[in-house]
Amino acid sequence: DIQMTQSPSTLSASVGDRVTITCRASQSIGSWLAWHQQKPGKAPKLLIYKASSLESEVPSRFSGSGSGTEFTLTISSLQPDDFATYYCQQYDGSYTFGQGTKLEIK
Amino acid sequence: EVQLVESGGGLVQPGRSLRLSCAASGFTFDDYAMHWVRQAPGKGLEWVSGISWNSGRIDYVDSVKGRFTVSRDSAKSSLYLQMNNLRAEDTALYYCAKPGERGTSGMYSQVVYWGQGTLVTVSS
Numbered sequence: 533d534i535q536m537t538q539s540p541s542t543l544s545a546s547v548g549d550r551v552t553i554t555c556r557a558s559q560s561i562g563s564w565l566a567w568h569q570q571k572p573g574k575a576p577k578l579l580i581y582k583a584s585s586l587e588s589e590v591p592s593r594f595s596g597s598g599s600g601t602e603f604t605l606t607i608s609s610l611q612p613d614d615f616a617t618y619y620c621q622q623y624d625g626s627y628t629f630g631q632g633t634k635l636e637i638k
Numbered sequence: 639e640v641q642l643v644e645s646g647g648g649l650v651q652p653g654r655s656l657r658l659s660c661a662a663s664g665f666t667f668d669d670y671a672m673h674w675v676r677q678a679p680g681k682g683l684e685w686v687s688g689i690s691w692n693s694g695r696i697d698y699v700d701s702v703k704g705r706f707t708v709s710r711d712s713a714k715s716s717l718y719l720q721m722n723n724l725r726a727e728d729t730a731l732y733y734c735a736k737p738g739e740r741g742t743s744g745m746y747s748q749v750v751y752w753g754q755g756t757l758v759t760v761s762s
C-alpha cells in the first residue's frame with residue numbers, strides 16, 4: 533500500500549505570507565497527486581490535480597509541483613479564506629490521503 | 639450541476655448493520671466509478687471503498703473487508719454501502735465521492751466532487 537506523509541501537521545502564518553506544504557509518497561506515484569482544501573464542517577474541495585494542474589475556478593495563488601515521491605502545495609499570498617486544512621491524495625491505482633496540514637492564523 | 643446526497647447514517651450499536659445511500663445527479667452516473675471516503679471526528683480522510691462504472695471492479699480498505707459491501711444501481715443513479723458488524727472505529731462522517739475521469743481508467747482518477755456526508759456513530 534502507498535503511504536502519504538504530509539509536513540508540517542500544523543502551520544501558523546499571516547495574511548500575505550507565502551506558504552508551502554510538502555507531501556511525500558512511500559513509492560513513486562508519477563504525477564498522480566491531488567490537493568484538497570477542507571474547512572470546518574464542510575466537504576473537501578479539489579484545488580490541484582495531476583500534481584500541478586489547477587482545478588477550474590481555483591485562485592491562481594495556489595500552485596502545485598513535484599513528481600515521483602515528493603510534492604509541494606504553495607500558496608503565494610495567503611488570504612483570510614485560505615485558513616483551512618489541506619490534504620494530499622495519491623491516485624496511482626488506489627487512493628490514499630495524507631494526514632492533513634492545518635493552516636492557522638498566526 | 640453535480641450533486642451527491644448521502645443518507646442512511648445514524649447511531650447504531652456495535653455488531654449491528656447500517657446501509658448508506660448516495661443519490662447522484664447532474665452527470666451520467668453510468669460513466670463513472672464512485673467511492674466512499676470517511677472521516678472520523680477530528681481526524682483525516684480515509685478511503686473506504688470504490689466501485690467501477692460497470693461494477694466490474696470493487697475494492698475495499700483492509701479494515702472493512704468482509705464487513706462492508708459497496709454496490710450501485712444505475713436505474714436510481716445511486717451508490718450504496720452496506721455496513722455489517724459495525725465497530726466503534728467505524729464511527730465517522732461518510733462521504734460519497736466522484737472521480738473526474740470516465741470509464742475503467744478513471745476509477746482512480748482525482749476526486750472532483752464530494753457529497754456533504756452522512757454521520758455514522760457506533761456506540762452502545
